[in-house]
Amino acid sequence: MYKTLLVPLDGSATAQLALDEAAALARLSGARVHLLHIVDAMEHITGFEPPAVHIGDIRPRFLKAGRELLDRAAQALQAQGIASETTLVESAGERVSELIAAHAARIGADLVVLGTHGRRGVERLLIGSDAEQLARIAPVPVLLVRERRTAAG
Structure with a gap:
């Protein structure tokens, strides 16, 4: 079945x-x-901060927040007896979907499990859909998970 899930x-x-x-x-x-x-x-650059402030103050903070996010998720999996690994990637302007697809290939993933916001219509056209793009370019199957909608919504 599955050996590596991304x-x-x-x-x-x-x-x-x-x-x-x-x-x-x-x-x-x-x-x-x-x-x-x-x-x-x-996403963390306003254009008003000097490069030294970005490199010395802002960048370390968003990298730390990313590492903490990964660590919390890994601890939750470990508590369930599930083995995990973590990777933090800094984008250099690439689309998120391209980075995910490349990472899936690099680690030999069998499946990518991705949360999606399920945007539709104009919002999807304006914002784009990394989930949709990933499903098209990924080297492995992609399981898209979205919030369950209520009968009223």
């Missing part, structure tokens, strides 16, 4: 749902879960 995390509720789904699959198959967090430095 779970990209961004701190969102849907990423947590993906982690929960991956944990369930790992328990069933004995798979190892590889956790990935991608930091896009461009």
Whole structure:
């Protein structure tokens, strides 16, 4: 079945749902879960801070936050008896979907389990969908996990 599951995390509720789904699959198959967090430095630049402030103060903070996110997820898996590894990647302008696909190939993942926000219509056109792009380019199957909708929603 599955030996290596890749779970990209961004701190969102849907990423947590993906982690929960991956944990369930790992328990069933004995798979190892590889956790990935991608930091896009461009999201943390306003253009007003001097480079020294960005390098000495801002960058270390967002890298630390990414590491803490990965560590919390790894500890939660460990508490369930699931083996895991973590990787923090700093983007140099690449699309998140491309980085995830490349990482899946690099680690020999059997499946990528990804939380998706399920955007539709104009919002999807304006923002784009990394989940949709990943499903198209990934070298392995991609399981998209989204929030369950209520009957009213």
